[in-house]
Amino acid sequence: VYRAHLGAPTRDVLLVSAIITVSLSVTVVLCGLCHWCQRKLGKRYKNSLETVGTPDSGRGRSEKKAIKLPAGGKAVNTAPVPGQTPHDESDRRTEPRSSVSDLVNSLTSEMLMLSPGSEEDEAHEGCSRENLGRIQFSVGYNFQESTLTVKIMKAQELPAKDFSGTSDPFVKIYLLPDKKHKLETKVKRKNLNPHWNETFLFEGFPYEKVVQRTLYLQVLDYDRFSRNDPIGEVSIPLNKVDLTQMQTFWKDLKPCSDGSGSRGELLLSLCYNPSANSIIVNIIKARNLKAMDIGGTSDPYVKVWLMYKDKRVEKKKTVTMKRNLNPIFNESFAFDIPTEKLRETTIIITVMDKDKLSRNDVIGKIYLSWKSGPGEVKHWKDMIARPRQPVAQWHQLKA
Numbered sequence: 001v002y003r004a005h006l007g008a009p010t011r012d013v014l015l016v017s018a019i020i021t022v023s024l025s026v027t028v029v030l031c032g033l034c035h036w037c038q039r040k041l042g043k044r045y046k047n048s049l050e051t052v053g054t055p056d057s058g059r060g061r062s063e064k065k066a067i068k069l070p071a072g073g074k075a076v077n078t079a080p081v082p083g084q085t086p087h088d089e090s091d092r093r094t095e096p097r098s099s100v101s102d103l104v105n106s107l108t109s110e111m112l113m114l115s116p117g118s119e120e121d122e123a124h125e126g127c128s129r130e131n132l133g134r135i136q137f138s139v140g141y142n143f144q145e146s147t148l149t150v151k152i153m154k155a156q157e158l159p160a161k162d163f164s165g166t167s168d169p170f171v172k173i174y175l176l177p178d179k180k181h182k183l184e185t186k187v188k189r190k191n192l193n194p195h196w197n198e199t200f201l202f203e204g205f206p207y208e209k210v211v212q213r214t215l216y217l218q219v220l221d222y223d224r225f226s227r228n229d230p231i232g233e234v235s236i237p238l239n240k241v242d243l244t245q246m247q248t249f250w251k252d253l254k255p256c257s258d259g260s261g262s263r264g265e266l267l268l269s270l271c272y273n274p275s276a277n278s279i280i281v282n283i284i285k286a287r288n289l290k291a292m293d294i295g296g297t298s299d300p301y302v303k304v305w306l307m308y309k310d311k312r313v314e315k316k317k318t319v320t321m322k323r324n325l326n327p328i329f330n331e332s333f334a335f336d337i338p339t340e341k342l343r344e345t346t347i348i349i350t351v352m353d354k355d356k357l358s359r360n361d362v363i364g365k366i367y368l369s370w371k372s373g374p375g376e377v378k379h380w381k382d383m384i385a386r387p388r389q390p391v392a393q394w395h396q397l398k399a
Contacts, residue, residue: 132232132253133158133192135171139215139238140246141207148175148202148210148238149246152185152217154195155253161221161229166190168222169231173200175213176235180294182358187222211239219253228359230256263364263399264289264325266302266351269392270368270383277338279383281347282390283318285328289397292353292361297323299354300363306335307346320354342384343370351397364397 136153152171161167169192171185188194202210214237221229232253241247265287271280283302292298301320306313314335321327337345346369353361368376379393 131157131159132255133219134250134252135217135219135232135234136248136250137217137234138246138248139236139241139243141210141243143207143244146204146206148205148243149199150183150202150215151199151246152196153248154193154197155219156193158192158194158219158231158253160192161231167192167231169194169219170222171196172218172220174216174218175202175210176216178213178294179292184358207243210243213238218256228362232256262288262290263397264351265394265396266349266364266366267392267394268349268366269390270379271390272383272387274339274387277336278334279337279347280332280334280390281349282332282392283329283349284392285326285330286351287326289325289327289351290363291325292363295323298325298363299323300325300327301352301354302329302331303350303352304333305348305350306337307348308341309344310346345369346372349395362399364399366395366397 133155134157135155138149138151138153140149141147142149150173152173155169155171158167158169168187168189170187173183173185175181183200185196185198188196214235216233216235218233219231221231223229233256234251234253236249236251267284267286269282269284271282272278273280281304283304286300286302289298289300299320299322302318304316306315316333318329318331321329335347346367349366349368351363351365353363355361366376367373368380370377370380372380375393375395379391379395382391382393
């Protein structure tokens with residue numbers, strides 16, 4: 001009995017001691033973990049805030065800009081700046097832990113670059129427009145035959161102008177100031193690095209007149225159904241070239257200057273009939289059209305394209321007015337447009353200069369829809385607000 005009486009307290013004491021020991025151990029372990037978590041998570045959280053708050057910290061954004069730099073651009077120097085080593089070291093140490101914030105940062109920059117009208121998108125487009133590719137050509141003069149020879153050899157790194165991510169380039173050749181008489185290369189289908197190797201001869205051309213001309217090359221993207229999109233241009237005064245032998249040049253393409261200066265205005269009316277699901281476009285008249293021919297005039301006509309979700313649906317055109325910079329057309333065209341498709345519809349109006357010997361030149365264009373320029377959108381909304389009434393408005397032609 002005595003031993004039993006003494007043994008019971010012993011077991012209780014051992015049990016209580018074990019519980020206390022385990023509790024203390026668990027408390028110590030939890031405190032240690034808590035401290036470790038707070039320290040680590042605090043550092044990670046602080047680093048994440050610094051990463052999001054610093055404009056230069058979005059690595060994804062910086063890489064995208066570096067990758068899309070124009071050819072010949074300098075790489076960004078990413079070496080640590082003296083005196084900032086501790087900061088850079090902490091960034092490198094915590095980089096794996098802040099991958100989530102980096103991912104969010106990268107996705108945010110992607111959204112900024114893809115969002116319409118954002119400043120980064122405009123800057124990105126500006127950079128891409130600067131890199132228009134380059135062209136190789138040669139020029140020389142044969143004094144015995146009074147012939148100027150121009151050879152179009154090839155182009156490199158042309159920008160894509162088509163929805164398929166490519167272009168169908170060809171080259172127009174002028175001897176400025178004469179823009180009426182031009183020569184053209186063949187079209188190279190779906191090729192951003194085309195090889196032409198075509199030779200053009202300007203025969204019976206006295207040397208005294210040749211040196212007064214400027215060789216002008218314009219690279220365009222051929223479009224079977226619409227206007228040819230300008231890609232870039234090169235000009236070289238021939239009085240600055242040694243024409244006694246063939247000289248070969250590589251020249252970077254520059255933005256086409258055709259957009260400079262006024263192209264004229266067009267008066268047209270729109271009439272929307274919701275019950276008939278139709279829009280009537282009346283091409284009334286134009287004024288002060290740009291002269292496209294060497295004689296200081298143009299032979300204008302108007303093409304009207306109905307577009308739905310950027311796809312061509314129907315085309316109509318007016319008659320051609322010979323040698324007239326202020327033509328009067330007064331021609332109407334009806335297009336069937338269901339009401340539910342109205343918001344995705346665009347009417348493209350193009351004033352063209354008719355040319356019998358080569359492709360017709362674009363004088364200017366107008367885009368009419370919900371999402372065009374301010375003047376075009378106003379005309380479109382006025383048409384919707386006043387059904388069954390012709391709404392007339394002057395429009396400035398654009399390149």
